[in-house]
Amino acid sequence: AVRRRRSTGSHGREAVSRQADLAGLDVGLVQSDGRVLGTDVAERVSEYSTGPVHGGRIDSLGLDENGSPVIVEYKRGTDAGVVAQGLFYLAWLMDHRAEVERLVRDRLGVTAASRVLWSGPRLICIAGDFTRYDVHAVREHRRSIDLVRYRLFGSDLFGLETVATASGGMQGFRRVRRSPAAQAADLQGAAMVKLAGAVDEVLLGLGEGVSRVERKQYRAYQRLRNFACLCRPQRSKLLVYLKVDPAEVDLVPGFTRDVTGLGHHGTGNLEVQLRTERDLERTQDLFRLSYAAA
Missing domain, CATH: 3.90.1150 (Aspartate Aminotransferase, domain 1)
Known part of the structure; x- marks a missing residue:
């Protein structure tokens, strides 16, 4: 389903969908409203550095409604490397649990840090579009990954449309437990x-x-x-x-x-x-x- 959110006042004209150019303002609009992705503003940080060894910067890092750690990556247009980059950061996340729990503890308290659901980490990639290879890779992967297409409708609306979803580790978790x-x-x-x-x-x-x-x-x-x-x-x-x-x-x-x-x-x-x-x-x-x- 396409998600639409009003970013400025309506001008009373028909909105025509077009591929989004993820300029900083548009990314900021998604980042600033956690309800779009099911995360609360207080439970998310933007542009999180992975340190000098990994040398990366996660666009958004947070917790979803169930306490699962979530990484969100944004890309302009179609970027064949968005899934690979997201998985790279997801691997970093799983190798740095103590650092993430410390971040959660500092922002949300000891109780929230103790309830982080490490069995179900998630990756959400938002881009103007995805290749068929991206979609296939996601469906074959063992992690929980969502590919979300970003669209603009006129100048005052934007939409998010899920292109592919893989439950990954959550499915295995359900079968075992x-x-x-x-x-x-x-x-x-x-x-x-x-x-x-x-x-x-x-x-x-x-x-x-x-x-x-x-x-x-x-x-x-x-x-x-x-x-x-x-x-x-x-x-x-x-x-x-x-x-x-x-x-x-x-x-x-x-x-x-x-x-x-x-x-x-x-x-x-x-x-x-x-x-x-x-x-x-x-x-x-x-x-x-x-x-x-x-």
Whole structure:
């Protein structure tokens, strides 16, 4: 899906897509608004130096909503070396965990540093376009990589369109590690575990490029950013949090709830309570709405 964001006032004319020239102002626009990539401004640094040995400078280094370390690289036009450069920095990241955790600790505190999800590092490459070799390389790689095409619409809008996505290490992580639902099966009831499996199938089937990230208390489903978080099954219900504006939904007591400003596991301001397969059927439109917005 194409993402569009207004950078200046609208001039009331039809916007025509064109390949972006990633001038400093345009890169700064993406860097300054972490919501575009699912990262918070406080959790990201720009132009981070990798030191004299590596001699590089990472365009953006930060954490996503689930605590996974993320590297974002920006390129003008089509650059055949963007994926290779990003993987070079990703290798540096994994070899310098202590340095990254120290950076997180200094900016966000000890708790955030202890929760960095090293099993799911991510690379996001943003460019005017990519070659077919880039796309093929990403799909063959074991890391989590997103190729995102950057477009301008007139002079006051820009869009981000995902070209290719590979879940990489996240897929391996999911196969090896038992899910929270499976771990809780004995105590929390087979019915809710079965329902959690059905929810998982529906969310993964919403479209291409869906990644699943396991955390201790919830499972996140994301494209570039989270669109749904499934919490561990309770005895009689499942809680799913969606990136849907509660003000745009007819809230039903016992089924949907506005949790804006309330603490909960995962991300999203709309809480959905599922108890039966019928509840899951009722939630399909909300799932699709959240997926489309991610």
